[in-house]
Amino acid sequence: MIFNSYAFALFLPIVFILYWFVFRTVKKQNLLLLFSSYFFYGWWDWRFLFLILFSSLVDYVLSHKIEKSTCNKQRDLFLLISLISNLGLLAFFKYFNFFTDSFSFLMRSLGWEVDSLTLDIILPVGISFYTFQTLSYTIDVHRKKIKASTDVISFFTFVSFFPQLVAGPIERASNLLPQINKERKFSNILFKEGIFQIAMGFFRKMVIADNLGKYVDLIYTNPEIYNSSSLLLASIFYAFQIYYDFSGYSDIAIGVAKLFGFTFNKNFNLPYFSKSITEFWRKWHISLSFWLRDYLYISLGGNRKGIKITYRNLMITMLLGGLWHGSSWNFIIWGGIHGAVLCLEKYIFKIFQTKNFGYVGMLFTFFITVLAWVFFRASSFDDSIMILSEIFSFNFGMPYIGDINIVITSLMMLTIGLLFDVFLKIKNVSLEDLGSRLNTVKLVLSLTLIILLIVLFYSTSTNFIYFQF
DSSP, X not given: OOTTSHHHHHHHHHHHHHHHHTOOSHHHHHHHHHHHHHHHHHHHHGGGHHHHXXXXXXXXXXXXHHHHOOSHHHHHHHHHHHHHHHHHHHIXXXXXXXXXXXXXXXXXXXXXXXXXXXXXXXXXXXXXXXHHHHHHHHHHHHTTSSOOOSOHHHHHHHHHOGGGTTTOXXXXXXXXXXXXXXXXXOOHHHHHHHHHHHHHHHIIIIIIIHHHHHHHXXXXXXXXXXXXXXXXXXXXXXXXXXXXXXXXXXXXXXXXXXXXXXXXXXXXXXXXXXXXXXXXXHHSSXXXXXXXXXXXXXXXXXXSSOHHHHHHHHHHHHHHHHHHHXXXXXXXXXXXXXXXXXXXXXXXXXXXXXXXOHHHHHHHHHXXXXXXXXXXXXXXXXXXXXXXHHHTTTOOSSOOOSSHHHHHHHHHHHHHHHHHXXXXXXXXXXXXXXXXXXXXXXXXXXXXXXXXXXXXXXXXXXXXXXXXX
């Protein structure tokens, strides 16, 4: 089930009414959330519910084994079993064909004929997200940062909570589990914040992202026939498409969670205002950035073992972060570009004793992210190189427009989205709490305007981009 569907429009109010007016105790509410989450996920393909159940059961049992063990070797062994179990499933479903194809290509390049072994594997939606979520729990128990959950229903709800199940944010057990375990009361403040953020999330996705996506898809389907201007415009459009698509999903997820009395951590913080790639990764997909920092980068040694090791750790982290996004060399290259720039910035900032270069740094950061997004969006490595080669051939002329109505609508809605982001930036307010800052009249008027824009300018509903990861 996806947020921008008629099924979800019926599902959400039913669960909301049952949650607050029928199931009034914490245990009953958690049980409702658990089965609602399984129904939400099973709507796509019920067979993959067994994967979530398996991951939940394995980590619930192993977390108690880790906590009760007095021997460090035993604790490490149980954590290793958790890592192998979860990452093994992720590797099989997401990377099996990629690894076998890459191995076959390598062997053929060395002169050995090897047949490719590929399987018709369906990628379970959200497996990357709930795998990282449950792994962070067992790692934190191993590090003695949290206690193992003693309530199986609460823990299974933590793993499968439907607002963030398929595309994040990746919530830590230290934030979400205590909220699941405690009694929750309906909050007008959270309700107002949630409704407003949900509305903005749908506007960002259905109006801005999906309209931009029409032009992007047109150009990127046959990139070889377009000039530099068209490819550059499509690449810039894609930078904003993926931002408003993914931040829109996060807005809806965070807003829906608030309707049920939960507070998620912010997942986007106006990343395109960043004045360095370092700052960008503190504001883009924050839950993943901090996960990679806390559980991979720091585990590798972070910046504690000298500058060369720091560079190595940054590159490994970003390369694996790229691979997390998808089983393609394009994603690895995308991660490598960001890793290389992060290393370069660390070197330059050390020399100049600064953390950014102001608005010049902002332009440079946006330029780098747009170029890197080419690898993220293009269908193949060859297409990526061809697109970048054409852009840097400076064959600029009138860009291909196609349907003028689509382009005008895209530019109009993008302008509204950017002006709203500028407003948040100038006023130093967060979208997460903006709804509660508005009185009832302003909130109703704002929601009416947003809904009107969605009705008038929404594009054909499509899946969220990050569903494929």
